[in-house]
Amino acid sequence: MTKIYGEGENKVKALDNATLSVEQGEIVLIVGSSGSGKSTLLNMIGLLDRPTKGKIFIDGVDTTTLDDDKISSFRNKKLGFIFQFSNLLTDLTVLENVLLPRQIGGTNDTAEKDAKDLLKAVGLGDQMYKRANKISGGQAQRAAIARGLINKPSIVLADEPTGNLDSVTSETIVQLMKSMAKKLNQTFVIVTHDRQHFGDVDKVITIKDGKAFEGDMPPEMEVVA
Template identity: 85%
Template sequence: MYGEGDNQVKALDEVSLSVNQGEFVLIVGSSGSGKSTLLNMIGLLDRPTNGTIKIDGVNTTTLNDDKISAFRNTKLGFIFQFSNLLTDLTVLENVLLPRQIGGTTKTANKDATDLLKAVGLESQINKRANKISGGQAQRAAIARGLVNKPSIVLADEPTGNLDSVTSETIVQLMKSMAKRLGQTFVIVTHDRQHFGEVDKVITIKDGKAFEGEDDPSTASGKEMEVVA
């Protein structure tokens, strides 16, 4: 719920959904439907007005701000539409940032280097972030999102700023990483066609969630039971 009084807007309306460990899940819907708000809720960037958000069995709505920050940094990884790399740092230094913030620097260099090799950036590790292409920057952002070995990786329009060929490469990379590492991926996207077969599609329309394809009228119409 945003705003007050007559200006209140209900971004999500009694949304109830479940995402299982290791699933590759898409959240789709028109602009303004509530997709990003839902992702922000799961990512503990926004708090729900009512209800609970459970991650790995933890009711996160009972955590204070410090505990939420610590939980977010250890359990969740983030990938955004824009890579948001710091241009004055190298690719490796950018990927290392979440580990440095969390204070878990043991084996950090090796873990970050291994991830950069896995996403095909071995030759770019020591380059400044402003010296690599957009597609390479997004690969680095994926590595950064995975470096803390999160239980859940949340991606908000990760292909929205890329051409179709690069988008396909990024999608296949995320799928292969999800399979290899056994992590859960929850992705907000307008580019449904780029993702092919996935484990689950959640459609958001007018703040409500349905399990099924792009239009709730063709989906199951069944609102899902909540666990995030």
């Protein structure tokens, strides 16, 4: 896919014919320097923006053919989001925060049980009734992971999920995401600067000047002494 911002002399090609294929249950990292286009790629996959050229297929659906209303519904059902900051609503409990995406899409009889089960799975079984501003940053990010999983999405998109955490807490969050991927056969696509924290993953996509390369470091990016 290609994404161009601006026109004429101000035109910027944020993505240049980038291609990415993700299988169910994979953990895929998107890495690259600041301004390389990795967040733009994540926004395209997350249907938060539309490509200038190219198509985005999720579960066999060409999402570029959907209108805005259908995209909003599709995004809520098929995609989960985790951000650098947990973005929990502080006046709600942890449980209420996790339930929000399900309520937006139309809640059902199992919503509360599903949310509680997820909170227990991420180690917050004893924190679910606390206000979101009464838990630690690491606990808030665990809650954000549970919120991202509540609708059983096809893909969870994580934008720098460890960027606001210390190294020890970051490692805990990484291992939690890996565990959930394995336990639930859940797909994660993760933009990160913390490549070393993630260790072995299924796939790494490096973005350089809007182009996508599979692997940690394409040859033209290597530094020759």
